[in-house]
Amino acid sequence: MINKSNIFVYFGTFISQCLTLLTSLIVLKYISPELYGRFNYIISFGSIIGSLSTLKFEQSISIAKDLGDCLNRFRLSIQTSFFITIAASPFLFFFFKLEFIELVFIFFLSISIALFASLQQIFLFTNQHKINALLVILVASVNIALLFILYKYPYGLEYSYISAYFFSSILVLIYTWKSFFKYDLFKVSDYFKDFKFNKFFPTTVLPMSAIGVLLLYGNSIVLMYLYSENEVGIFSFTVRILTLPVILISSVSSGLFKAKLAKHFHALEFNEFNKEKKSMLLFLIVGALIMFPILAVILLNIDKFIHIGKWTVINNYVIILTFYAISQFILIPFQSIPVILEKKKVLLYSNIILFLGITTIYLISTGLDFKTFLMLYSGFNLLFSIVVVYVYYNLKVK
Numbered sequence: 001m002i003n004k005s006n007i008f009v010y011f012g013t014f015i016s017q018c019l020t021l022l023t024s025l026i027v028l029k030y031i032s033p034e035l036y037g038r039f040n041y042i043i044s045f046g047s048i049i050g051s052l053s054t055l056k057f058e059q060s061i062s063i064a065k066d067l068g069d070c071l072n073r074f075r076l077s078i079q080t081s082f083f084i085t086i087a088a089s090p091f092l093f094f095f096f097k098l099e100f101i102e103l104v105f106i107f108f109l110s111i112s113i114a115l116f117a118s119l120q121q122i123f124l125f126t127n128q129h130k131i132n133a134l135l136v137i138l139v140a141s142v143n144i145a146l147l148f149i150l151y152k153y154p155y156g157l158e159y160s161y162i163s164a165y166f167f168s169s170i171l172v173l174i175y176t177w178k179s180f181f182k183y184d185l186f187k188v189s190d191y192f193k194d195f196k197f198n199k200f201f202p203t204t205v206l207p208m209s210a211i212g213v214l215l216l217y218g219n220s221i222v223l224m225y226l227y228s229e230n231e232v233g234i235f236s237f238t239v240r241i242l243t244l245p246v247i248l249i250s251s252v253s254s255g256l257f258k259a260k261l262a263k264h265f266h267a268l269e270f271n272e273f274n275k276e277k278k279s280m281l282l283f284l285i286v287g288a289l290i291m292f293p294i295l296a297v298i299l300l301n302i303d304k305f306i307h308i309g310k311w312t313v314i315n316n317y318v319i320i321l322t323f324y325a326i327s328q329f330i331l332i333p334f335q336s337i338p339v340i341l342e343k344k345k346v347l348l349y350s351n352i353i354l355f356l357g358i359t360t361i362y363l364i365s366t367g368l369d370f371k372t373f374l375m376l377y378s379g380f381n382l383l384f385s386i387v388v389v390y391v392y393y394n395l396k397v398k
Contacts, residue, residue, distance in 0.1 A: 070125045
C-alpha cells in the first residue's frame with residue numbers, strides 16, 4: 001500500500017510518532033499515572049466533541065466530485081463543528097465535574113480536532129500528501145517543544161497538547177486559504193442546502209461513527225468512575241504506545257484506501273475495487289504479525305533502559321492490551337467499505353453489536369478487578385474485529 005504517491009503521508013506520520021515516543025519518555029520520567037489519567041480524562045471530552053461535532057461531514061470531503069464540491073463540504077464541516085461545540089459547552093458545565101480552565105481546554109481542543117481532520121481530508125482529495133505529512137509533524141513538534149517547558153507546571157500536559165493542535169491547524173488553514181480558497185469560508189447562506197445535499201453523513205455515517213468514537217475516547221471517562229485516575233493513566237498510556245502501528249500504518253492507510261475505493265466505485269471499476277480490498281487485507285495481516293510482537297517485547301523490557309518509577313505496573317497489562325491494539329489495526333481501514341457502498345443496515349447492526357458488547361463489559365466490571373476487565377475488553381474487541389472485517393470484505397459491489 002506504500003508507493004511514490006503516498007510515501008510522504010507515511011513519512012510524516014512516522015516522524016510525528018517518533019516525536020510522540022520522545023513525549024512518552026518525558027511522561028514516564030516526570031509525570032505520574034494519576035496526572036496522566038486526569039489529562040486523558042479532559043482530552044477525551046475534547047476528542048469526542050471534536051470528532052462528532054462535524055456530524056461526519058469531513059468524511060465526505062475526500063470523496064467529493066470536484067474541487068468546488070470539496071471546498072463546500074469543508075466549509076459545511078467547519079461551520080457545523082463550531083455551532084455544536086458552542087452548544088455542548090453548557091452541557092459539560094452542568095453534568096460533569098470539570099474546572100473552568102478544563103472547559104476552556106475542551107472547547108479549543110474540539111475546534112482544533114474538527115479543523116485538523118477536515119484539512120487532512122482536503123489534502124487527501126487534492127493529493128497534496130506532503131502537506132498532510134508536514135501537518136502531523138508540526139503538531140508533534142510543537143507539542144514536545146512546549147512539553148519540555150511546561151511539564152513542571154499545573155496542566156502542562158494539557159497546555160502543550162492543545163496548543164499544538166490549535167496553532168498548527170490555524171497556521172495550515174491560513175496557508176490553505178491563501179493557496180486555493182477563493183470563496184468565503186464564513187458564508188452561511190448555502191448552509192442548509194449543503195446540509196441537505198450531504199445528509200447521508202449525519203443520518204448514516206454519524207450514528208455508525210458515534211459508537212466507535214464514544215467507545216474509543218469514552219474509556220477514560222468510564223474508567224474514571226469504575227476505578228481511579230491511576231488506572232485511567234495506566235490504560236491510556238499503554239494503549240497509546242501499543243496503538244502506534246494503528247496510527248502510523250492503519251489510520252493513514254485507511255484514508256488513502258477510502259479515497260482509492262471511492263474513485264474505483266464512481267468509475268465502475270469493480271475489479272480494481274476488489275483488488276484494493278485484497279491488497280489491504282494482506283498488508284494488514286503481515287503488518288500485524290511483524291509489528292505487534294516487537295512492540296510488546298520493547299514495552300516489557302523498557303524499565304531496563306529508563307527509570308519508569310510508578311509506571312512499572314504496565315508490564316502486567318502489555319500482553320492483554322496488545323490484542324486490543326491488533327483489533328483496531330485490522331478493523332479501521334475496512335470501515336470505509338460500507339461507507340462507500342452505502343450499506344446502511346450493515347453499518348447500523350455492526351455498531352449496535354459493538355456498543356452492546358462493550359457496554360455489557362463495563363456493567364459487569366463494576367465488581368471485577370482491573371486486569372479482568374482488560375481481558376474481557378481486549379478479547380471482545382479482537383473477536384468483533386475479525387468477524388466484522390470478514391463481513392465488510394465480502395460485501396458485494398454493485
